[in-house]
Amino acid sequence: MSDRNSDGLRDLALWRTFLAAHRSGSVSAAARLLGIAQSSVTTQLQALERSEGEPLFIRHARGIRPTPRADDLAARVSGPLDALALAVGTPSTVEAAPVRLGGAAEFLERVAVPALAPMLAAGRRIAVTAGVADDLLEQLRSGSLDLVISAVRPRGRALPTAALVDEEFALVAAPSLGVVPSPDLSPGMIEEHPLLAYAHDVPILRRYWRHVFGLRLEREPALTAPDLRALAAAAVAGAGITVLPTYLIADELADGRLSVLRPTDDPPINTLSLVRRPGPLTAAIAEIDRALRDAVDGIGTRGGAAVSG
Helix, strand or coil, X not given: CCCCCCCCHHHHHHHHHHHHHHHHCCHHHHHHHHCCCHHHHHHHHHHHHHXXXXXXXXXXXXXXXXXXXXXXXXXXXXXXXXXXXXXXXXCCHHHHCCEEEEEXXXXXXXXXHHHHHHHHHCCCCEEXXXXXXXXXXXXXXXXXXXXXXXXXXXXXXXXXXXXXXXXXXXXXXXXXXXXXXXXXXXXXXXXXXXXEECCCCCHHHHHHHHHHHCCCCCCCCCEECCCHHHHHHHHHCCCCEEEEECCCCHHHHHCCCCEECCCCCCCCEEEEEEEECCCCCCHHHHHHHHHHHHHHCCCCCCECCCCCC
């Protein structure tokens, strides 16, 4: 940084303000988090931008949006600043600001958000982002997210990662379709019925065919929808056959709206992991970790160890 007219404490205050603004997405929210005036936040951000020689935020009607340079800086300074806050016992912006959680929309809606509801009543703030695993992990690396529930395990050791739960998948359809469930069900016995898929390349169905039937799936889907909840609704309506995680359709299986067409003791599984941004494990993320592990107890084949440092 170019300003050398202080002993470093002023620069530290600038970076704390920067991090609060980056995490909250608003000058007014950053001011509330830090307990200072909005004008002070604006002044400090402007000073930091002069020091860095380029804009760090784009102002818009609903707040501020970080530039790629700001995302890179936030990823680099957040760990040391959070560690300092924990070491000296001062309030950390990671605790005051919302914890930014990412995951698949279906899992967030059915499992994660209900599990976190008691934390909101206790004053915790959480910002949820739905998306696909690769995109969410990239946001985690850039510092835009704090914690991701991911179906993809990131490579390397840069992002602390721990298994959360193994989703189990089942081949299902509505009883109205007329398919008799059987452990000996073969692809030929259901080839006349439409397939409902997450995507045109049928990744979930293809994996099921390979794992359970030992065959390559060659059929085209009749319906594609990039939301497993939509596939479940279509299956309940009798539109065709699909493969879904059993936690998502527990109610439909219990009340008979859907049936497992091929019961098996060896279903395909998909491991979901909790991946957090680098840096010290904060109390907020540890609390979310515990809540999610309690929520998944019983919905899959296992739970993993908590995310650690």
